[in-house]
Amino acid sequence: MKPIKVGLLGLGTVGTGVVRIIEGHQQDLVSQTGAEIEIAKVLVQDKSKARNIALTAQKLTDSPEDVISNPDIDIVVEVMGGVEPAKQYILEALDRGKHVVTANKDLMALHGREILSRAAEKGCDVFYEASVAGGIPIIRTLVEGFSSDRITKIMGIINGTTNYILSKMSQEGAAYADVLKEAQQLGYAESDPTSDVEGFDAARKMTILGTLGFHANVALSDVKVRGISQVSKADIAYGKQLGYEVKLLGIAERNDEAISISVQPTMVKKSHPLASVNGVYNAVYVYGEAVGETMFYGPGAGEMPTATSxxxxxxxxxxNLTLGINGQRGIAPYREKKLKTDDQIRAKHFILLHVQDKAGVLAQITQVFAEHEVSLESLLQHPNDANPSAEIIIITHDANQASMNKVLQQFEAMDVVQAIKSVYRVEV
Amino acid sequence: MKPIKVGLLGLGTVGTGVVRIIEGHQQDLVSQTGAEIEIAKVLVQDKSKARNIALTAQKLTDSPEDVISNPDIDIVVEVMGGVEPAKQYILEALDRGKHVVTANKDLMALHGREILSRAAEKGCDVFYEASVAGGIPIIRTLVEGFSSDRITKIMGIINGTTNYILSKMSQEGAAYADVLKEAQQLGYAESDPTSDVEGFDAARKMTILGTLGFHANVALSDVKVRGISQVSKADIAYGKQLGYEVKLLGIAERNDEAISISVQPTMVKKSHPLASVNGVYNAVYVYGEAVGETMFYGPGAGEMPTATSxxxxxxxxxxNLTLGINGQRGIAPYREKKLKTDDQIRAKHFILLHVQDKAGVLAQITQVFAEHEVSLESLLQHPNDANPSAEIIIITHDANQASMNKVLQQFEAMDVVQAIKSVYRVEV
Incomplete structure (x- = not known):
């Protein structure tokens, strides 16, 4: 078979990893596919920049057309990131009959449907394993490994930066701001960390996982997002005391009627497999009606793991080229999604309250829960330094979100409740 | 598309699960494949046996020919287990152009190459995801997810019975014989538990994983096997004290020259992701040169998980039928294996010795390690109840197996060494 020619859009960290793997594993790749894979052209911003990589100068170009309109190129690998101009380049490449591999979560979360439709129309493949959880082959697992099952829950630690920060806060009892600063110095967090710490990055990945896991047309705007910037040392300490670790989880759930998707800091029971996923590692927990509990763990980012995918x-x-079946696999029909309303979303909750330290307060608090039919699993009361005030930590049984919201509203209006310090979803 | 007709060989636990999933998820399956999947015929031992399952009497047969020679049947699912007559049935089905799905680890470990060659010859698919680690799609992960990488290490907790026993021994400080008895009562262990507890079941699965992970012609006889029947309460207690859990691991390693495969009880550092895999769960840890550390966790057995695969x-x-590409995917060319010799296998070791409690003994012991260039990471000495004797626990740095063997031989010959109580490989 003649060599397959690949064009790269971008030569940053991940692009460099792709070149390294293709060069380093050439013999294995030939034995797996029967064809040599050759990097023919690479779009870069600055051709003259010194690079520690085996690419001759004439393979570098600063003109995108040299890749996407190049008749020699069979497959375009997009590793530039961001929505534009990546989207335009990919659509143009598909229009010219080129297959596309991308690591672009923003693009696939926002415009995945358009890109996959165009690919189907043109008989081209678009694969995007690297867009979620770096080196973990979670997309293949959902689409092929669990093709027979009805997946009802996906929970992911899919942002390495926030998992690094929360792990450090837990292990060292450190404060959020201090650990964030350290993460920035180590290069684990960006100088503007908003996209990671506020959960937006994870939300994009959950859009992709929800779409594939539930065969539904999930949109980024369907994902309720809350980040980790308000997670306090006290939350983590009380969580630990009760046997929980705080993790930023993407949570997608469905039942027969509807789905819900969110990203939120969550109290995860220590015995849960996600609780011991620490540092920059990622893990995706998948629950299927037939298979039950599974989890897939690995590096969520980085040059070589992402390039592996x-x-x-x-x-x-x-x-697929060898078999002549490009553009014919992997696009399952979409179901129209229906989103769960607040009274269809059920979960356990952790609540930390500061209340007046006087007789009858506990009775008033528990009465509010009773009124809204939220039952309690445990309740702890501590004296607080700032007298006359007490801390109350409550873990509820499963309760629907609508009732929980009413409980919290009522607390807001009560004089004896000085502050609702924190509220977390709980996963056991 | 016309319905695809499936014949089942066997209707035990797993076969029943297959029927349940096909019935229960029919609509999802049609939407994924474009075809209805229909169970046309099922080979059973006793047609008259009462079954709590939606199959009409005329679909049951006690004649294998009704399945394997049935011209209506497109795909044969073999869930009878054991080598014969399963092997004969599968080869006959392939000869008649039927595709085969099997959960049979014994068969694939012993005769996988013959069956896959016959399938290729006849243009048929043979898939066997369920033969290793039940509901975990580890075969797909190795063959497709990591097709780009060079896998250098696979470590698996791939036998639920032994993991249940070791987890209980660790959690409750119980003795092997007592936990085994309990496992037998609960149905987690067979009345003759040899195949599980002596590691033979795990060895078959490692043969399959080693073959696929290393693209090499691994044979069952290449796997060095040691079971858990000699694991003592003391071993587990000392392991814990030093931060290790004892797990029965299948370990496959390779470097550029050679491979080694074994099944053995192993001291696994508590921070390792395999250390917290408890009970009947399975997990496979895969290390790839590019991707680094990954782990895949889930139920290793049971009706529905295995049926999911x-x-x-x-x-x-x-x-593949829809695309007309059966028999053309998934068979990577085999490399001729070369097995590592003892001086090429390197690992840390845990050693528990009983020695005479007198002056100079420790010097003699450490001198033996020094002679064979085995360096020590830690050494603990305890007084022992049986005076005048002391217990010494040693953890070595990485040392080659040949040197370790010489060290142990020399201990055997020394008067001051009363007993080599245990030796374990250590994974951190």
């Missing part, structure tokens, strides 16, 4: 996608495209 | 394979066969 991209080149695995390249191998899949090349195998 | 089987029906996912059925979906893959049906998708």
């Amino acid at each position: 991209i080149v695995a996608d390249l191998v899949a495209v090349v195998r | 089987i029906v996912a394979d059925l979906v893959a066969v049906v998708r």
Whole structure:
């Protein structure tokens, strides 16, 4: 078979990893696919920049057309990131009959449907394993490994920055701001960390996982998002005391009627497999009606892990080329989604209150829960330093979100409640 | 598309699960494959046996020919287990152009190459995801998810019975014999538990994982096997004290020259992701040169998890039927294996010795390690109840197996060494 020619859009960290794997594993790749994979052209911003990589100067270009309109190129690998101009380049490449491999979560979360439709129309493959959870082949697992099952819950630690920060806060009892600063110095967090710490990055990935896991047309705007910037040392300490770790989880759930998707800091019981996923590692927990509990763990980012997923996608495209079946696999029909309302979302909750330290307060608090039919699993009362005030930590049984909201509203209006310090979803 | 007709060989636990999933998820399966999947015929031992399952009497047969020679049947699912007559039935089905899905680890470990060659010859698919680690799609992960990477290490907790026993021993400080008895009463262990507790079941699964992970012609006889029947309460207690859990691991390693595969009880550092896999759960840890550390966790056995993998394979066969590409995917060329010699296998070791409690003994012991260039990471000495004797616990740095063997031989010959109580490989 003649060599398969690949064009790269971008040569940052991940692009460099792709070049390294293709060069380093050439013999294995040939034995797997029957074809040589050759990097023919690479779009870069600055051709003259010194690079520690085996690419001759004439393979570099600063003109996108040299990749996307190049008749020699069979497959375009997009590793530039961001929505534009990546989207335009990919659509143009598809229009010219080129297959596409991308690591672009923003693009797939916002415009995945449009891109996949265009690909189907043109008989082209679009694969995007690297867009979620770096080196973990979670997209293949959902689409192929669990093709027989009805997945009802997906929970993911899919943002390494926030998991690093929360792990450090837990292990060292450190404050959020201090750990964030350290993470920025180590390069684990961006100088503007908003997208990571406020949960937006995770929300994009959950859009992709929800779409594939539930075969539904999930949109980014369907994901309720709350980040970790308000997680306090006290929350983590009380969580630990009760046997929980705080993790930023993407949570997608469905039953027969409807789905819900969110990203939120969550109290995860220590015995849960997600609780011991620490540092920059990612993990995706998948519950299927038939298979039950599973979890997939690995590096969520980084040059070589992300490149592993991209080149695995390249191998899949090349195998499809060999069989002449490109553009015919992997697009399951979408169901129209229906989102759960607040009274359909059920979960346990952790609540930390500051209340006046006087007789009858506890009775008033528990009465509010009773009124809204929220039953309690445990309740702890501590004296607080700031007298006359007490801290109350409550863990509820499963309760619907609508009732929980009413409980919290009522607390807001009560004089004896000085502050609702924190509220977390709980997963056991 | 016309309905795809499936014949089942066997209707035990797993076969029943397959029927339940196909019945229960029919609509999802149609939407994924474009075809209805129909169970046309099921081979059973006793047609008259009462079954709590939606199959009409005329679908049951006690004649294998009704399945394997039935011209209506497209795909044969083999869930009878054991080598014969399963092997004969599968080869006959392939000869008649039927695709095969099997959960049979014994068969694939011993005769996988013959069966896959026959399938390739006849243009048929043979898929066997369910043969290793039940509901975890580890075969797909190795073959497709990591197709781009060079896998250098696979470590698996792939036998639920032994993991249940070791977890209980660790959690309750119980003795092996007592926990085994309890496991037998609960149905987690067979009345003859040899195949599980002596590691033979795990060895078959490692043969399959080693073959796929390393693209090498691994044979069952290449796997060095040691079971858990000699694991003592003391071993587990000392392990815990030093921060380790004892797990029965399948370990496959390779470097550029050679491979080694074993099944053995192993001291696993508590921070390792495999250390917290408890009870009947399975997990497979995969290290790839590019991707780094990954782990895949889930139920390793049971009716529905195993059936999930089987029906996912059925979906893959049906998708291939739709595309007309059966028999053309998934068989990577085999490399000729070369097995590592003892001086090429390197690992840390845990050693528990009983020695005479007198001056100079420690010097003699450490001198033996020094002679064979085995360096020590830690050494603990305890007084022992049986005076005048002392217990010494040693953890070595990485040392090659040949040197370790010489050290142990020399201990055997020394008067001051009363007993080599235990030796474990250590994984951190």
